[in-house]
Amino acid sequence: MLEDLKAEVCEANRSLVDHGLVTLTWGNVSGICPQRRYVAIKPSGVAYAQLSPHHIVIVDLDGNVVDGDLLPSSDTPTHALLYKHFEGIGGITHTHSRYATAFAQARREIPCLGTTHADHFYGPVPLTRVLQKAEVEKNYEANTGAVIVERFAALDPLEVPAVLVAGHAPFAWGRSVQESIDNAVALEAVAEMALLTLGLDATGPELEEHVLQKHHRRKHGEGAYYGQK
């Protein structure tokens, strides 16, 4: 069932290691089928080097396992909720990458300090609120998805394809599985550069609005002219 998607999601999870985004088993990638009925996701606690396509678990949008012998990632309800609410996304990448997690732990949004940021994220990378006690004790992972969706009430998830969960870590996404990986890579680079910049100038001089718009439009939307056609 969904063999191509399983292979793609398996490969994407394994690539987290090459991109330096994960330590131990702290990260998981998922992808959704074109009909948006099923999600393929990493099994919980399995080492990336040992991952094969047949290990990938298929769940429905309520997080119920419909195919696979292993338990899915404990973060599965977060992924499922995001797919339900963010219609245009095809893949989600969750990591505890060092610099993005530092911003999440410091409970600071990542300000847009340069064109590298603007190329990928149209404005600051937002931060969720902290989950309340009741939200943590019951349906913790689904509620993690809920506070992300809540934070995006006035934001377009395809314009700002990542979020920092306060005290936890980042989630990134994209139109495809590969785009979610690319955005997770971009997020970590942008976070590192922002942290280094703030070390040189604590005021963090924000990128001028006209440069932000230009760079984002170079890569995204109708008038985009970056890359091949």
Next chain:
Amino acid sequence: MLEDLKAEVCEANRSLVDHGLVTLTWGNVSGICPQRRYVAIKPSGVAYAQLSPHHIVIVDLDGNVVDGDLLPSSDTPTHALLYKHFEGIGGITHTHSRYATAFAQARREIPCLGTTHADHFYGPVPLTRVLQKAEVEKNYEANTGAVIVERFAALDPLEVPAVLVAGHAPFAWGRSVQESIDNAVALEAVAEMALLTLGLDATGPELEEHVLQKHHRRKHGEGAYYGQK
């Protein structure tokens, strides 16, 4: 004698290099046999790349060599003392990994600033006191173990499987040799993220107690639901 344990401890020591936890020969891993009579440990000053299972030294819980041609790690009395007092542990990993050592040198505990920390350490990673002159001059290494045990008087070493020795470096441990390596890896990652977080917010906003408890229980104890069964 204890060939399987020697092979496991050899492999664990060699893996320190892949995990980026060691420089030169600054680190050693040991494991204890199921009967808790003998400990297998790295020989002193031997390069990791040259290490074979037959180099691994077997000592008793007083640190006396009972098998092996080489001298055991100079830190052997520390390991032996920890095995005597921390009943549930099966392996110990000592390194001078950069970020954890920076906290040890700054004589600061590593505060619990996020869920990554909470997943592995139930509260701050504790710091020992500095050894006094007499403790250093006689039985230095055993006394290093003694100040660790002293620091854990009110702590469960399986809930908080690592410590910072003031002015020195970290020790991590676990139920098995591999778990001690995993905890040493987690410790270094958590230390790096804490240091980066403190650079963004010097107050170091601590993780809410209800999130700390939730994340620790997701991975540890009866109700754990992370990983496979």
Next chain:
Amino acid sequence: MLEDLKAEVCEANRSLVDHGLVTLTWGNVSGICPQRRYVAIKPSGVAYAQLSPHHIVIVDLDGNVVDGDLLPSSDTPTHALLYKHFEGIGGITHTHSRYATAFAQARREIPCLGTTHADHFYGPVPLTRVLQKAEVEKNYEANTGAVIVERFAALDPLEVPAVLVAGHAPFAWGRSVQESIDNAVALEAVAEMALLTLGLDATGPELEEHVLQKHHRRKHGEGAYYGQK
């Protein structure tokens, strides 16, 4: 057409990965032919690992494609303008390398704090002004070149072979394609060391003028005695 130059530029682009200077596709290298009529440059948005010499695009000094099936880097007009105005240069390397970009984002020049800097850059690495709205909206990439040229009104581009574009990232160049790569590598190293130095002493003690001159002259110009003859 210009097969040797294409091969050289292809190899130089691929080497950006080994030098740790690029993330995703954030960087491009170009080279100019000896007659200074044609420039070979990376195609836009193509992954380094997939790059072959036949992918390299040939453009004239107005940025028009004269050979090649792919679209050239979106930064092509910046490269073309620099070749027009900086007569002695044979290659240009543009990256978003982490530390140099941090200085560009903080809108700080990289001060000359040591002999490593002096060996490659004769004085601070300069910073351009921010482009105005009209400059961004029309001919953005050519105007990026223009503010670089403007900044070098009183500087010799061969004595100071790099610049930081404010809010954006660095450009480096050299007499040859390889020299532009070497200068991009040196720039990132110098930026990292400057940032670490400023962390230890926020005043940033500048290198004495007589040491700066000596080190630069050891490597450059008539009396140079570094390297082989």
Next chain:
Amino acid sequence: MLEDLKAEVCEANRSLVDHGLVTLTWGNVSGICPQRRYVAIKPSGVAYAQLSPHHIVIVDLDGNVVDGDLLPSSDTPTHALLYKHFEGIGGITHTHSRYATAFAQARREIPCLGTTHADHFYGPVPLTRVLQKAEVEKNYEANTGAVIVERFAALDPLEVPAVLVAGHAPFAWGRSVQESIDNAVALEAVAEMALLTLGLDATGPELEEHVLQKHHRRKHGEGAYYGQK
């Protein structure tokens, strides 16, 4: 002539890359023959990957080439002077490694903040004064050696086997070529940990004298008990 020493020095220079101590060609290793008449040293400006034993240059203690087709490192007079004055040393390693160079550029000694430091350097890693204009303009490299020797007037170079040249970079040495490499590796690690520690506590709590002495004696001198016999 001195084929074994050439091979050893060649291999040591190449290992600088694996140890992450060098960028471009910024570093050189030398070794002296047992009779202390001849020094084998890296040729100037040659890439490490291309280095073969027959490239290694033999000079006398005045820096004159006595064997080899290539020009020796421009830092040769510094090496020669150190061999003349520091009788027990057999090898010298000069790099521009990032963290040690940051201390040299900030003109700060590296304080002894932990046992990792004490294991290798008996007290702070010293800093030379800045060379005066006349010292730079004539015999710059020999004078670099001279200010190092001047700084060690009251220090034993075998107890503190490294120095920071103000505004420049570190030199490390040892009883053998390999020991000089090990000390350069230790120096960079110790510098990084010191910088991180100072970020956590700007006062830099120095290691207690009794721990410093204990750790140094564990590894050095008559009562040493680290390593194999």
